[in-house]
Amino acid sequence: MSMKTFILAGVMGAALATTALTPVAAEVLRVATGQASSALNVPMNRAVVVESDVPFAELSIANPGIADISTLSDRSIYVLGKAPGRTTLTLLSPDGKLISNVDVHVTPDIAEFKERLQQILPGETIEVRTANDGIVLSGTVSSTAKLDRALDLANRYAPDRVSNLMVVGGTQQVMLKVRFAEMQRSVTKNLSASLGINSTSADVGGSIGTGILADATRLDQIFTDGTTTSPNEAVGRFGLGFTAGALEFAVLLEALESKGMVRTLAEPNLTALSGQEAKFLAGGEYPIPIPDNDGIGIEYKPFGVELNFTPVVVDGDIINLTINAAVSSIDTTMALEANGFTVNAFKRRETSTTVEMRDGESFAIAGLLQDDFRDINGQVPWLGDVPIIGALFRSAEYQRAQSELVIIVTPHLVTPVQGEALALPTDRVRIPTERELFLYGDVATSPKGAAGEVARQDFSTSYGYVME
Numbered sequence: 001m002s003m004k005t006f007i008l009a010g011v012m013g014a015a016l017a018t019t020a021l022t023p024v025a026a027e028v029l030r031v032a033t034g035q036a037s038s039a040l041n042v043p044m045n046r047a048v049v050v051e052s053d054v055p056f057a058e059l060s061i062a063n064p065g066i067a068d069i070s071t072l073s074d075r076s077i078y079v080l081g082k083a084p085g086r087t088t089l090t091l092l093s094p095d096g097k098l099i100s101n102v103d104v105h106v107t108p109d110i111a112e113f114k115e116r117l118q119q120i121l122p123g124e125t126i127e128v129r130t131a132n133d134g135i136v137l138s139g140t141v142s143s144t145a146k147l148d149r150a151l152d153l154a155n156r157y158a159p160d161r162v163s164n165l166m167v168v169g170g171t172q173q174v175m176l177k178v179r180f181a182e183m184q185r186s187v188t189k190n191l192s193a194s195l196g197i198n199s200t201s202a203d204v205g206g207s208i209g210t211g212i213l214a215d216a217t218r219l220d221q222i223f224t225d226g227t228t229t230s231p232n233e234a235v236g237r238f239g240l241g242f243t244a245g246a247l248e249f250a251v252l253l254e255a256l257e258s259k260g261m262v263r264t265l266a267e268p269n270l271t272a273l274s275g276q277e278a279k280f281l282a283g284g285e286y287p288i289p290i291p292d293n294d295g296i297g298i299e300y301k302p303f304g305v306e307l308n309f310t311p312v313v314v315d316g317d318i319i320n321l322t323i324n325a326a327v328s329s330i331d332t333t334m335a336l337e338a339n340g341f342t343v344n345a346f347k348r349r350e351t352s353t354t355v356e357m358r359d360g361e362s363f364a365i366a367g368l369l370q371d372d373f374r375d376i377n378g379q380v381p382w383l384g385d386v387p388i389i390g391a392l393f394r395s396a397e398y399q400r401a402q403s404e405l406v407i408i409v410t411p412h413l414v415t416p417v418q419g420e421a422l423a424l425p426t427d428r429v430r431i432p433t434e435r436e437l438f439l440y441g442d443v444a445t446s447p448k449g450a451a452g453e454v455a456r457q458d459f460s461t462s463y464g465y466v467m468e
């Protein structure tokens with residue numbers, strides 16, 4: 001490189017210095033001939049003016065794609081960082097001898113990044129460093145959401161070159177309280193009438209009847225013992241029989257009313273670390289035969305109360321929940337027979353959703369109201385339409401079944417406690433001694449002292465954890 005080229009490069013460097021690329025720093029190279037100087041750190045898209053103690057005649061950069069250079073004088077060099085990386089700046093004396101090799105390290109501009117980080121996330125203790133051609137973030141942040149914001153901002157300054165060493169502080173364990181509540185109500189009413197006529201004459205015989213009295217056997221029972229059997233085993237049956245000459249008349253009234261109510265309540269509690277999945281099953285497994293090449297195999301299907309959830313502590317006490325909840329039971333009213341096996345059906349209520357709540361807030365994630373109604377009327381054609389008397393030729397059945405299911409979830413931020421502060425169901429009772437059992441008749445007593453106080457705790461709070 002000639003001196004004319006140096007002068008031209010110096011003029012271009014001076015022009016750049018007076019425009020957009022303003023130098024932000026100046027360093028002095030203490031040059032010892034033949035020895036390399038210390039590394040020169042240059043922020044990307046920033047310029048650094050380097051001054052040498054000895055005049056140089058030529059200079060070169062190993063990788064112009066990383067840094068650009070120009071001369072301002074025979075002792076000043078203008079270095080512009082273009083891309084993250086490392087390269088070498090070589091200085092030669094007028095007699096062609098090596099003055100020094102300078103390691104130029106171009107790094108992302110973390111000064112501006114730190115300012116933006118402080119503006120977006122004030123109060124967060126995040127340390128920013130450069131490593132090779134990337135950015136290293138370390139420290140403790142208060143939530144996962146703020147961690148994601150810091151990483152997103154860092155990727156704008158160093159795309160795909162961000163190392164995350166940050167940790168999330170605060171409480172990161174979530175206990176989920178789920179309440180399954182189901183009510184089932186059923187009402188069934190049945191009213192039917194049967195009429196039967198039987199001939200006792202030796203000349204003319206035969207019988208006729210409606211309903212269950214169409215069977216001559218049941219018709220005879222009315223006159224023998226005043227009762228008869230019913231296909232539906234109705235508890236309210238009234239039979240009346242009378243004779244008129246050679247004819248026997250029988251009337252059977254059947255009335256059935258049944259009411260029932262079923263209550264199902266389950267309250268599973270499950271704790272998991274933020275971002276980790278937790279599973280819960282309270283029930284059992286039902287064997288189902290499966291034909292295979294070796295004969296009949298067995299596959300087990302779970303039933304009962306199932307709960308899968310993944311909590312994520314978003315910010316502070318805001319919790320994001322992905323929940324899969326189900327309640328299932330064996331349906332004995334429906335069954336399938338195959339290969340000599342009888343397999344029952346299943347009743348299953350299931351929900352899958354994602355919600356966001358604060359610590360201690362509750363949310364009804366599912367609700368089901370089902371109302372089944374059936375009204376059946378049967379009668380003998382024409383005869384059933386006759387006023388008053390037609391009631392003997394009619395039957396009516398009324399059925400109604402209602403079910404209501406509600407699933408409520410409540411998340412809590414929790415922390416572990418000492419084991420002696422926890423109560424177990426076995427702590428509520430104390431096994432009696434033989435003397436207490438046989439002499440005093442004591443079956444079970446409550447423990448005394450501190451253990452008794454712990455045993456009297458209410459189990460409606462978090463098991464094994466203390467709410468914040």
